[in-house]
Each structure stands twice: as structure tokens, then as C-alpha cells.
Amino acid sequence: MATSLVFGPFRLDTGAGILFHGAEPTPLGQRAVALLALLVERTGKLVSKEALIEAAWPGQAIEDSNLTVQIAAVRRVLENLAGGACWIETRPRHGYRYVGPAAAVDGLDPAAEVLAKPTPILPGKASIAVLPFSNLSGDPDQDYFADGIVDDIITGLARINWLLVIARNSTFTYKGRAVDVKQVGRELGVRYVLEGSVRRAGGRVRVTGQMIDASTGAHVWAERFDRSSGDIFALQDEIALSAVGAIAPSLRRAEIDRVKRNRPDSLDAYDLVLRAQSDVDSGMPERVMKALVLLERAIELDPAYALAHGNAAMCHHCLFLRAGLQEANRAASIRHARSAILHGQDDASALTFAGFSIGMDGHDRKAAFTALEAALAISPSSALTYILGSVILGWSGEAERAIEWSERGMRLSPFDPWTFAAFDAQAMSHLLRGRYDEACRAAYRSVHANPAHSITYVQLAAALAKLGRLEEARAAAVRVRELHPTFRYGRQLAAVNCDPALAQCLGDALHVAGLPE
Template sequence: MGDVVIDGDDIHGDGVNVAARLEGLAEPGGVCVSAAVYDQVRDRIELPFEDLGEQRVKNIDRPVRIWRWVRDTVASSPGVDQMPLPERPSIVVLPFNNMSRDPEQEYFSDGITEDIITDLSKASGLFVIARNSAFVYKEKTFSVPHVCRELGVKFAVEGSIRKAGDRVRVTAQLIDGTRGGHLWAERYDRDLTDIFEVQDDITQQIVAALKVRLSEAEKSLIVDGGTKDVNAHDLFLRGRELILGLKRDREMFDQSTTYFRRAIEIDPSYAAAYAGLGMAYILDYQNHWTDAPEKSLDQADRFTAQAIARDDQDPFAHYVAAMVAMFMRDYERWAHEADRALLLNPNYAPALNMRGTVHIYTGEPAKAIPMIERAIRLDPISRQQHVHFLGTAYFVAGDYETAAALFRDRIALNPTTDLSRAFLASALGHLGKLDEAGEVWRELKEINPRYSPVEHIGRLPFRDPSDAEKFTVGLRQAGLVQ
């Protein structure tokens, strides 16, 4: 309820704004109402409502108390209600809102969010949802309890950032997503040069509020590292935003490497900027934007080595080094760097997946399965790549039924994948399901007419040729290759 102004065919006002935002908060088939509406109807209709607490909604200055109609027939996301809470305090850091009135500043609010996620992830006593799953909620209207149910966590952090000239305002609050209410909230009005202290304080206040004990090593990891130069940090955030984004082309590579190199010019000791360069050159190598891919891989190797030489405590640098070792098929180094990344950041979902792939390609698929399952639990929304590798682990282990089910799941999550379709066709060949294998193969060829199973399997870094041969044998049994 609120003021509604009728202007010809248009209606506007606070009442319209609130109604529009409440519609976005409601689950499919559900209804959300403001406290004003709830007070009017609660004694007149016999319907159950759940108090979602006060929520901030776009274009409304004050928080709005929201109630959700509890309807038994409303379906939640698959597996959400059954997802048990971890034993450790569990948390998601939601993307901080950019309040700067300048869309060009999105990289800054996103970057600060990611820095806080990374710092919290270094605490072994916490369970921290991965960045990719947290950022699914960016620029969406949601209720914190719904997000916590969907991700299977108890707590959430949300906030906003306003950057104006050399000043920055950061607000942050820690919310109990199961009981409602704030455990901690703070507003920081600081010089931009103080942004590192603000990040550290937010992390430490959250850890303290959740009563998590940090080891001395973890305290050092959270506070130390990085650069103290705000301009170098700003350039790094711009570059990182590009390499983590959806745009993948030569222009992205050129822009990101320019930002990272400029950051290094300002602070030659900035390890993360070297690691960013390494990651950019890996993307260059993977996507064949260059006529000399091996040279790009060598560049990635060189820059990650420089990153680690400057800061051996940077988990991202070790993760990138693991990727380099994977493409070079240096199995011992691949395992070592993935292990190192996980030691420094126990909640690092990509590194868990990376360590699992080492086990897959070195003939130890049973060891890969629990690691990739942990990655999926940390990254439940943006899980499709993890699901593919979990399917690959079962495939190499010879459990073709489970592998096929997982590859089907991955196709549902990413309908244009040719990689999972190829493995699914092979698994179906092993199972003798020839008609389904043929249909999957036809879909694959429609998506990628130039697909070559020989080239595909040749790119996969299996140490034992007999593991790679399982892929070809399945396709042959399905009558799809000679």
C-alpha cells in the first residue's frame, strides 16, 4: 500500500514502486505483501504468512517490511529444501550495490565484493559460497531468507558502495537468513585510500560476529598481501572484472592486459596483477586469439611464476599456475599448485574442481568425486562446469549410468555444450543405448558441425592412454565412429 498517482494511461508513486519490487521478491506462483497490507488482511483471511523482515527495495528510501504467503504447492529450486546446512557457519556475500550513479563504477563495487568473499574464504572455520553463485543475484530483487534457502547457508552479507572523487561510502550488514534480524551493521565514510582498511574491518567484524576462531596464519592471510596503492588496486579490479566476465574475445584480452600492466607499473610488487596477466594469457591460449598459442602459454607460465615469487600466499596465483601446469601436462606441478591454492583458501571452488581434475586425468577418479562434490556445494547455482567434471570422474571409473545422468544434467544447465554431449554419447554406447546415443550425436553435430572426437580426446590431458580410449570405445560401440 502507498500513494498511487494516475497520469493518463500511466500510474506511478510509492505504491506502484513497492508493488513492482514485491512482485520480484515472490517465488513463482507466490505472493509477497508489505506490512501495511498484511495488517489489513491478517484477521480477515485464514492464510499462513512468513515474516521476511525488512528489505531494502529499489527507488524506496526506507526499508519495507515484507510478508510472504506460504503456499504448500509453491515449488522451490531443485534440492533447495533438502540441502542441509553445513556444520561450519555458512555465509554468502551478495554483490554490493553500486550507488555511485555511474554504471562505469560497477567494476569497483563488484571488486570490493569479491575481495571480501576471498578474505572470508581463507577462514577454514567458515563455509563461504563461491563468487559465481553469489553474483547470480546481482541486480535482482530478492529476499535474504529465500537466497539463504536456495544456497543452503545460514547467513548473508549485503551492502552498498558509493564512490565520489576521492571519497567512498560503504555500508555492510550481516543478516541471519534463517531467523531474520541483523547480527552486525556498519557504515564507513572514508577517503578512497582507506578502502583496504574498510575491507579488512568488514571481514574481521563478520568473523567476530559469527564467533569463528582464526589461526595466526589465517589472520595473516586475510590482512596481508595485495597492494596498498589505491590506483594500482583500481586498475587490477578493472582487469579482473574483464577476465571474469562473459565477454571472451581478443578485445577483452587487450583491455585486461593493459589494466594489469598499468597496475604493475605503479606497484611492481603487486602479485595479483601478475596472476591476472597469467590468467589473461591462458584465455588467449585456450581461445586461439593468437597465432602463437604456445608462446601465450609460456607467457602465462612466466607471469604466474612472477606472481608467486612476489607473494607465495596468493591462492589465485597458485590456481592460475595449476592451470598452466594442466595445459603443459606437468602432473606433479599441477597437483602441487592446486593443493597450495586450497591450503590458502579452503573454500575455493574452482581450485577444488581443479584438484579433482588432476585425480581424473591421473587415473584416480574415486578421489576426484568428493572434491568436485564439495565444489558443487560451494557453487550450487553456477555449477554446470563442475557437473561435467563429476560426470567425467564417474565415466573414467566405469560407472557409465551415473556418468550419463550427470552429463544429461550438464546439458540441461548448458544446452549448447558439445563436450558433455560427446561424453554422454560415449557413455550411452557403453550402456548399449544406441538409439539415444545416435540422437545425442545428431544434436552435437547440429551445435558444432566441425566437431572431431579425435581432436577432442587429444586435447584432454589423460596420463594413461587407456583412460582416454574409454571415450573412443564408447563412441565405437554406439556406431558413431570407426
Template sequence: MIYQFEDLHLDVARRELRRNTDLIAVEPQVFDLLLVLIEARDRVVSRDELLEAVWNGRIVSEATIGSRLNAARTAIGDTGAEQRLIRTIPRKGVRFVGKVLEAADRKPERPKSSESSAPMSLRPEQRLPGIAVLPFTNMSGDPEQDYFADGMADEIITALSRSSGLLVVARNSSFTYKGRAVDVRQIGQELGVGYLLEGSVRRSRDRVRITGHLIETAAGAHLWSEKFDGDLADAIALQEQVAERVAAAIEPTLQLAEARHHGREIRPQVDAYDLLLRANALISEFTASSMVAALDCLAQALAIDQAYAPAMASLAYCRAQCDFQGWARQNEADRASAVQLAWRAVEIAPDDAQIAWMAAFAIWAMGRSEGQKARDLFARSLLLNPNSAMALTFAGWIEIMCGNVTDGRSMVARAHVLNPRDPRGWLTFGVQALASLVEEDYPSALRLAEQALALNRRFAVALRVIVVAHVKLGNLDRARGAVTELLAIEPELTVSGFLSRIPMPLESMAQTYAKTLRLAGLPD
């Protein structure tokens, strides 16, 4: 059954709420509450009926019921003041008063052309990981400091909400657990989330320590923890800084956790989202074979759903990384196809920050004449989510390659501050090495490139910096050794082939690479 009211559709079989064609994220209990009220719209539903239908007869506080009602109103565009659709009847209960039409449940037809109806960026099969931020515990012994602890959780909720890859539970739901000792598994079930962030605030004079723990609700396992120390002279600025760092660290942690979880899960039939997660796990391995396997997974995902924007952007990004590494040999038609796919992903999901930076990298790497458009797209990604360490790193990389070293360095530095323990730290070190190379600071370039290679010996960008730096410093034997490693990664690598596929906006850099690679023994 599908219930239609105003421009909304509540699909009972699929447990989806949509406004026109857009999927609205709602928590399971909020969906159940809406369904109960709509099905009983000819009368007032009492508090006891709600408890029985939504909470299985378990007693919960008035605040919990009120928070779910508020969340339901927000989801359908109503408010407690207006009560246009959900009306509270004092001392009696609640009633749904909107006009409802019933439609038989049928599978919607795909639009015949992309111009008739734009596909959604958030699709039902995505099952985005859900996270709830619990109220932070005030460990200061001063009840008046509760405001700071609550404000800390609020800031983190706001920062996490900017990530397009997460469903974040609203404050009015997660804060119903304030002051209560509840098992994380129970909270996960009640809120319908796989992850919780909990923490504490301890104040000592004018200093404060904030701790945070990310927990997987199903197993009760800790995935991430960190502590932050700061000065309370500017409490609001401190809250913002901590929230940004927490959000930047949690996003990639959850992505890896989801990929590993789905990789272990045995499913009779995989869908596009499963394949995307498998591809993400393979991309993180960063080997020639894993990247080829990732491309295959993404192609399968798009065969299932041709309008799946995350898979489009990931496939284009993966092809661009393969181009930089010399893996999965591609011709001009392949590159043009990747660029077209990247732009299509942005067209489908214009407000998805991750899709924007992935597409931007692919367009810059393989679009040849579209470098400025790629930079503009990076700017949009950072406008949507300024806390994405990956977006900052890739945007900084491109600015550096275009000669804007100061701006590029500041972006990469911010990425490192936001997530200093990022498992992809080899990328930030490699980009910093490129910055030193552009500045002709060869000792620094060598040191930073070695740091990148210590984390990932297969990173060709860092190996090429090693070659250039050693030649410039007169260490030809070491440069030749690095070329040997490059040829192990890409046996058919040549100077001309490298320069033809890697964008080099600075002519001086192109000449430097050509000269030093030849001197180190790389074939023309």
C-alpha cells in the same frame, strides 16, 4: 610527504602504509588517526582533537576510539601492553613516541631486475573490495545467547579473511556497531567498505536458525541472502560449517558485483585492476568472443604493470580454458608462455589462494609434464583457503582425471555443499559427469552432463561426456547430435587434435574418447 619510522613508511599522498615494500591494508579512519598522531608527535593529542580530525567533530564512543587505536597499533606492529610507538597518557590523550624521518614524496623506481626486489602481490591500484561483518543479532530473547551470535560473526570474519581477494575489517572495528541502529551507507563510509554482512541468530530449544544478508553499502541493495538451520548439540562445529558456507558463497558474489560495477563505471583512464575486473566479467560469460576479449584486457593490464600477479594467473587460466574449449587457437609456444606466466604469478604471490588454483589449472592443462606439480599447487591453494569452491572443483577435476575418483568426488561434493547456488554450477556437474565416465557408469555420466549443459550449453567437456555416454549406451544418433554441437563450438575439432591438447593421464580414458568420438562421426 612520506613519514618513515622503524621499517614502516606512511605515504600521505597515496594514503598507503608499507612495511619495507609490502603494502599493509588499513581502514581510512585508522590511516587518518596514524597521520594525526605522527604529524603531532611532539605533543599529546587529546580526545577532542582526535574527534575533530578523524571523525569531523562527531561524537563517538570511547569503544570506537579505542578500537581504532588498537587497529592502528596492530597495523604498525605495536600493542596496547607494549605501547612502543603509540602511547596512551592517562586522562590526557595519546602520543606517537617513535622516531620519525620525513622524506619528500617521489614516485618509487621499479627494481631493475626481479632478483633485486620481488614485486608485491597486493598493489595500490587493486582497490580490493572491502567487507565488514557486523555483529549478528540475537533473536532468541535470551541475553545469554549473545555469545553464540558474536561467535558466529567471529567465525565468518576468520573464514572471509582467508580469501585473498577481499579486505576484511577487523572485529574490533565492526563490533563497535553492536546494538546500534545505523544506516548501512553511514557504516560503509565510516569503515571505508563497499559491502556489509549482517545477520541474526534465533534459537528454539536445541535447534538454531542463522540468517545472513550481504549488502552493497552505496545503494543499500541486497546482493545475497541465505538461512541455515542446525542442531545446537555441537555449537562450535555448527558455527564453523555456517562460516565456511557463507565465505564460499560471498567470495564469487563480490567478484561478480565488483566486475559489474566497474564495467558500468566511466573512468577517464583505466588501470590494471579495472582491466582485470573487466576480464573477470568476460570470462564469466564463457563464449569464444568473450574469452578472446578477456585475453586482450589481461594483456593490456600486464602492459600497464608487468608484475601484476592476479592478471598473470588469470591470463594463464583463461588460455587453459580456451584450450579445453578449442577457442583462441594456440601453439606450443603459446602454451609454454602461459605455463611460464602461471609460475611467475605464484612466485610473486606465493600466499594468494586464488592465484594458486588458477595457476595450477593452467599448469596442469598446458604444462604437459608438470601434472604432479599442478596437483601440489592445488593442495597449497586449499591449505591457504579451504573454503574456495572453485579451487575444490578444479582440484577434484584433476584428481578424477588421474584416476583418484573417490578423492575427486569428495572435493567436488564439498564445493557443492559450500556453495550450492554457485552460478558456475555447470562446472561442478561437468566434473561429476567425468567421474561417472571414469567409473563406466554411463547413465549417471549422461544425467550429470545434461545437468551441466542445462546451465551452460557451451561447456565442451560436458558435450564430450555426452558423446562417450551415448555411444556406450548404443545411442549413436544422439551421439552424432552432440558431435554436431561440438563442431559448432569448435569447427576445426578433430580426434587427434583433441587428444594432442587435452591431458589424459589414464590411457584407458584416452582410448575410450578416441574410439567413441570416431564412432560418433568426429573426423580423425
């Protein structure tokens, strides 16, 4: 959760790069916010021009006049909203000093009434969250292996129709934290919590696990497993089956067979995909390039490894949309997606990634939803399937269905890093239906979920423009250009095969906000 600096009537969210006046964002751009943050953090102290320039223009050589312009923008906002132009003193030839109201550090999200999340309701069926297992191997570099075991256990559990399973993207927000199991149960809306540890050494793996009833704190099940590293897939299945057997002792044969699914032929390929996963999930071009190196090696070792192809498709999708709309990336995204579908008929994650790439980059919505619905048939608790599906629905102009899918995805993974995509789907859907206030709220949530992604500010700029809040819309548009310097809304909307009515609505608003076509 981003830290906020609270001073006077303002709250400055350093993570999202937004200055709020009460619950409303101000029109300050990224550089002005960075300058204000440094000044407020050093309240009462002189901050040199050099330090301020490095904060707002890291590694760049710029003229002092640029700093002067941004400081003037900060003073103008402070003056207009709180009579605070004098809060920033100029020390000629030296720098500036903040002398306004005392600042306090607040870990709470700004604009709580806009951003607050409701507590999930306990579902009417069995529900479970699997927390990250502790790595007891004595080697921090083995964290990815412990995480992979948990991820695979979650995947197995999620294939059981009568069990609601929280996605790993939400449970992993608890990694490295001392947790109160009852609180975890309340925050995620589940009855049971599974936790444990992993020790990998000398070709052996030891896993301990315990399941707790989050409503009472009582231990339901605990067990220790010792296996050879070569038996890792059988071990993961055994843990999942033992855990779910504690919830429902009379498991049917068909349910056991669903948990015991197909795995890659090569353990080395599996290991490479585990190592690549966090960079794939980042959605940042520099990191997905690193992931592709590992994924290509995995595919060389096991050409039929569906999840490796699915992840590679997501990497090329990211590069296509965020690194210049190069046809080679679009073609590679589609090629890997088709391989993931060919080899991954039993793999919900591979089908989800493939469906997303086919829908977004191949513009074949029918084929995309054939893959996504197949993924949900395999794994009804696949949060990412609903979230990525909501994005395709949003760009297709299916507003109400997009909102429904986004909400389902976030119930299955309340703290998912992909929630920004679900909120984007909601923002564009509300915009298309003329619900501009709701579009604005969803766009703010998206910005807070992922302030490094340009599309979040595209949705925000459009919603603000439709509300007539042009100064704020233009500030959001500036942020789009800072994050994506080559952005042209006409090209981007064509690249995702945007619904014509939505394209017209977004295009008109983004033009008013000052973004180039």
C-alpha cells in the same frame, strides 16, 4: 534458469537447446530445436520460411531444402514419440504453423528428477554468504567496483579456517533480485548472510553493511564505513574483520593477520583486473581476448600482480583448447601461471588459476597439486580450487578423487557457473568406471549448466554411445561440431594429457557417436 516450453508430453529447454520427452532427451539437433521453439512460441500462427531460417541459421544464406530437412526431423520425432507428425502444418510457398497441444511457459528445469539439486545441509561450523552490494553511485558503470569490494571481502573471510564461506560465483546469482534472507540461507546452506551498499564519488567511498542470522532473520551487526578511494584495501579488510568479529568476538591475532593479506601495488592495475574478471570467467574465446587487453595493461603497471597473471593464464588456456590448439597460447598459459606462482604465494585465486594451467597445459600434475593444495591451505573455502582440481583429476583418471573434489566445490558454491566443469569431471570419472547411467546424468547436468561449451556435449555423446543410445549420441556429436567446428577427439585428448585408459574409453565412444579422430 532457462525457460522451458511445455506441450503435450514434451518439454523444450530453450537455454540448453534440448527437447525432452518426459525426462528423456530426444535426438533433435540445435537447428531443429530452434525451429520447433519458434513454431511453438507462435502457436497457431504462420511462421515464414525467412523467419525460420533466421532462427536456425542466423545471418546465413541457405537453400530452402535445408529447412525442409530439419522440419522433417522435427516431425519424425513428434510422430515417433507422440503421434504428432500433424502438429506442424506446411503452407506451400509461405511457411509452417504449429497446431499441436497448447504450450505453456515453465521456468523450471526439465527432467527434474535428473537435474534437481538437493538443499545443502547447514554445516557444523559457522557459515556465511556475502550477497552483492547495491551500487548507489548513480552510475551503472561502477557496478564492477561494488562487485570487486564484495569479492575481496569474500576472499578475506574465506581465509579463516573455522568459517565456511560461500563463493562469490554463487552469491552473485542473487544480484539485482529482491531476496528473502531466510530463503538465501536455506538455498546456500549458511547461518549468516551479509548484505550492503557502495557509493563511490569525489574520491571517497562509503560502504554500509549488515549481517543477518538467516535462521531467525535477526540483525547481528550493521556498520557504515567512509574512506578515501586510496584506502580501498584497508576498507575491505576492515569490513571483513568487523563482520567476522560479530560472529566470533574473540578473534586471534593470527586470524586477523590472515585476513590482512598482500595486495597489488597499483590501484589502477587492481581496477583493470576487476574490469576484466567477468570476461575471464566467461570461458568464451571472443571475451577472453577482450580480457587479455586489460590484463596485459595491468601487468605492465604491476609486473608482480599475481592475480593478473593467473587470469591471463586462464585466458590463454581457453584460447589453446577452444581456438585451435595453438602452441603460442599453451606457452603463454604456462608462462603466466609460473609468474602467478612466483608472485602469488599468499593469493589462493592466483595459485588456483596457475595450478590449473600448469596441470592442463603444462601436463605437470604434481606441480599443479602443489599449487592447488597451497591455495586450500590459504583459503579452505575456495570452491574454484576444488572444482578446477576435479577437472585435472578427472582427466588424470583419478575417478573417485575427482568426484570427491567436485562435490566439495559445489557445496561451497552450489550455483557456481563453473559447475559445468565439476559435472564434466564426474561424467568422465563415472564413464571410466563403467557407470554409464551416472555418467549420462552428470553430462546432462553439465549441458544445462553451460550449453555453450563443446566439452559438455563431448561427455554427453560418449555416455549416450556407451548406453547404446546411438541416435541421441550422434545428435550430441552434431552439437559438438556446431560449437567447435575443428574438433578432433584425438588432438583434444592429447592436448589435456588424458589418462590412457580414459582416452581409450572416450575415443571408442566418440568414434561410435560420429566424431572425427
